[in-house]
Amino acid sequence: MKSWRTIVLGVPILVFAILVAIGVTSTRADSTSRQDKQASTPAKGGELAKATFAGGCFWCMEPPFEKLDGVVSVTSGYKGGKETAPSYTEVSSGGTGHVEAVQVKYDPTMISYEYLLKVFWRQIDPTDDTGQFADRGKQYRTAIFALDREQHALAEASKREVEKSGIFKAPIVTEVRWAEPFYAAERYHQDYYKKDPANYKRYRKASGREGFLQSIWGNRPLEAPKKPKAAKKNPMTDKNEEYNKPAEAELRKDLTPLQYAVTQEEGTEPPFRNEFWDNKKDGIYIDVVSGEALFSSTDKFKSGTGWPSFTKPIAKEHVTEHSDRQLMATRTEVRSKQGDSHLGHVFEDGPAPTGMRYCINSASLRFIPKEDLAKEGYGDYLELFE
Numbered sequence: 103m104k105s106w107r108t109i110v111l112g113v114p115i116l117v118f119a120i121l122v123a124i125g126v127t128s129t130r131a132d133s134t135s136r137q138d139k140q141a142s143t144p145a146k147g148g149e150l151a152k153a154t155f156a157g158g159c160f161w162c163m164e165p166p167f168e169k170l171d172g173v174v175s176v177t178s179g180y181k182g183g184k185e186t187a188p189s190y191t192e193v194s195s196g197g198t199g200h201v202e203a204v205q206v207k208y209d210p211t212m213i214s215y216e217y218l219l220k221v222f223w224r225q226i227d228p229t230d231d232t233g234q235f236a237d238r239g240k241q242y243r244t245a246i247f248a249l250d251r252e253q254h255a256l257a258e259a260s261k262r263e264v265e266k267s268g269i270f271k272a273p274i275v276t277e278v279r280w281a282e283p284f285y286a287a288e289r290y291h292q293d294y295y296k297k298d299p300a301n302y303k304r305y306r307k308a309s310g311r312e313g314f315l316q317s318i319w320g321n322r323p324l325e326a327p328k329k330p331k332a333a334k335k336n337p338m339t340d341k342n343e344e345y346n347k348p349a350e351a352e353l354r355k356d357l358t359p360l361q362y363a364v365t366q367e368e369g370t371e372p373p374f375r376n377e378f379w380d381n382k383k384d385g386i387y388i389d390v391v392s393g394e395a396l397f398s399s400t401d402k403f404k405s406g407t408g409w410p411s412f413t414k415p416i417a418k419e420h421v422t423e424h425s426d427r428q429l430m431a432t433r434t435e436v437r438s439k440q441g442d443s444h445l446g447h448v449f450e451d452g453p454a455p456t457g458m459r460y461c462i463n464s465a466s467l468r469f470i471p472k473e474d475l476a477k478e479g480y481g482d483y484l485e486l487f488e
Contacts, residue, residue, distance in 0.1 A: 158234025373408025
């Protein structure tokens with residue numbers, strides 16, 4: 103189903119399409135994130151967080167978030183489908199399974215995820231499961247995409263709060279979903295409300311969104327955000343958190359004999375007879391002891407050695423290197439930063455672009471498939487597969 107926006111905007115959109123066709127602007131979704139709009143600067147030493155919302159027309163979802171202190175950028179894009187880097191034409195036809203969405207990057211020391219959820223509910227009709235306002239079709243359905251368990255729990259709690267409020271008489275059908283890869287929309291869609299404010303205002307009003315939201319929330323002003331409480335870090339997923347290694351007895355209980363021998367006693371498993379040497383699935387490999395994210399399938403290659411081999415770690419600071427003189431020749435041992443688990447060795451005979459071969463024991467690793475990253479608490483690493 104074609105977007106109602108195409109019909110309402112008519113000639114202006116046609117003219118814009120012609121300009122796009124001759125190369126004035128890109129009309130294909132960029133699979134990598136566009137350059138962030140620096141609306142604010144993260145607090146010193148802080149890290150940005152992400153939140154992703156689907157609320158129908160992404161043009162209308164950018165302004166409410168961009169005006170918030172603590173939000174660094176808002177990107178329009180597509181999420182939830184199976185195709186890679188879809189175009190607006192493909193998504194708007196309803197055939198890809200994607201929905202129009204916005205990805206919000208924000209400083210969690212300045213604004214909380216809970217407050218972003220409150221803003222989200224005030225932009226949509228959460229009782230409509232067939233589209234939003236004048237835009238009809240599954241590609242315009244509403245959803246909250248959770249990047250980890252904490253976001254999922256907060257989103258579900260927020261949804262229950264809206265249901266209990268009685269503000270909406272019909273059932274709330276907005277879904278809380280686990281995050282999937284996000285693809286930025288074409289450049290002409292980004293900040294459309296700034297590029298063509300007249301058409302944007304005409305569309306927003308004529309679509310029925312503006313009148314509906316005013317009727318529901320006009321007499322219910324949203325209170326100003328409060329400074330977020332310091333978030334409790336998870337040592338399983340946060341590289342900056344100090345990891346408290348369990349006692350030997352606990353490790354022996356939690357690990358298999360082979361896992362213990364490899365990670366704690368610098369053992370080596372047999373080649374070609376280990377779990378991941380030939381694993382071709384998309385996902386990440388974490389320390390079986392500490393849960394640190396170590397390697398990605400995007401950097402895995404077939405080395406012919408019979409052990410999992412990678413051109414580089416997910417982040418250099420997640421591993422440490424040590425001189426190993428146990429054999430006749432000196433080798434470079436690789437260990438996890440926080441868990442101090444023996445992983446394997448690194449050699450300078452790998453393929454481009456790094457020329458390195460991280461030869462790692464499967465027994466040191468746990469594999470998390472791409473589709474399970476969010477629910478396992480590693481949703482931030484989904485961007486490796488975008």
